[in-house]
Amino acid sequence: xxxxxxLSWILIICLSQVAVQSQYYSKSRPYHPRPAKVTxxxxxxxxxxxxxxxxxxxxxxxxxxxxxxxxxxxxxxxxLRTGPEPDSEVIGNVQGIALMAGMNASSTQYIDFxxxxxxFNGSSLSVFSRGEPGLAVVGGRGRFMMAAGVALFNPILxxxxxxxxxxxxxxxxx
Numbered sequence: 001x002x003x004x005x006x007l008s009w010i011l012i013i014c015l016s017q018v019a020v021q022s023q024y025y026s027k028s029r030p031y032h033p034r035p036a037k038v039t040x041x042x043x044x045x046x047x048x049x050x051x052x053x054x055x056x057x058x059x060x061x062x063x064x065x066x067x068x069x070x071x072x073x074x075x076x077x078x079x080l081r082t083g084p085e086p087d088s089e090v091i092g093n094v095q096g097i098a099l100m101a102g103m104n105a106s107s108t109q110y111i112d113f114x115x116x117x118x119x120f121n122g123s124s125l126s127v128f129s130r131g132e133p134g135l136a137v138v139g140g141r142g143r144f145m146m147a148a149g150v151a152l153f154n155p156i157l158x159x160x161x162x163x164x165x166x167x168x169x170x171x172x173x174x
Contacts, residue, residue, distance in 0.1 A: 034174045044081045047163040052078045072100040091117050147173040
């Protein structure tokens with residue numbers, strides 16, 4: 001028994017020396033964070049029902065009389081424009097999904113605002129939020145890496161075939 005204890009202690013001492021003598025750990029380098037930037041964006045989302053916004057799934061509920069029934073999943077691929085006019089310059093697009101998850105036609109959305117012109121060409125903002133009255137910006141890529149912020153929206157036009165939404169986005173990024 002005494003020999004077993006002695007062998008155990010020798011083994012523990014040897015193993016601790018291996019960890020101390022090895023080069024597994026590297027030296028720490030100081031962290032120098034980039035300064036945060038605040039960017040304010042203003043653009044318009046143009047949606048054409050049945051063309052750029054399509055119902056891909058719907059719950060089988062017959063008692064719901066809403067125009068957008070509870071449990072409806074909509075796929076979105078809308079152009080982003082500089083103005084509310086249909087012929088204004090296209091600066092990117094919105095892609096994502098919206099789930100009508102409230103009995104009052106409120107939705108939970110995952111959408112991505114992708115920019116393909118100008119200063120933010122190749123960058124995008126990721127949004128995952130309930131849509132009342134603003135959307136939480138939870139990330140981004142390109143110039144909006146590690147973005148956080150809010151996208152406030154204002155419906156400009158809503159009819160049977162078209163929806164135009166004004167978006168004012170404030171983003172903190174690095």
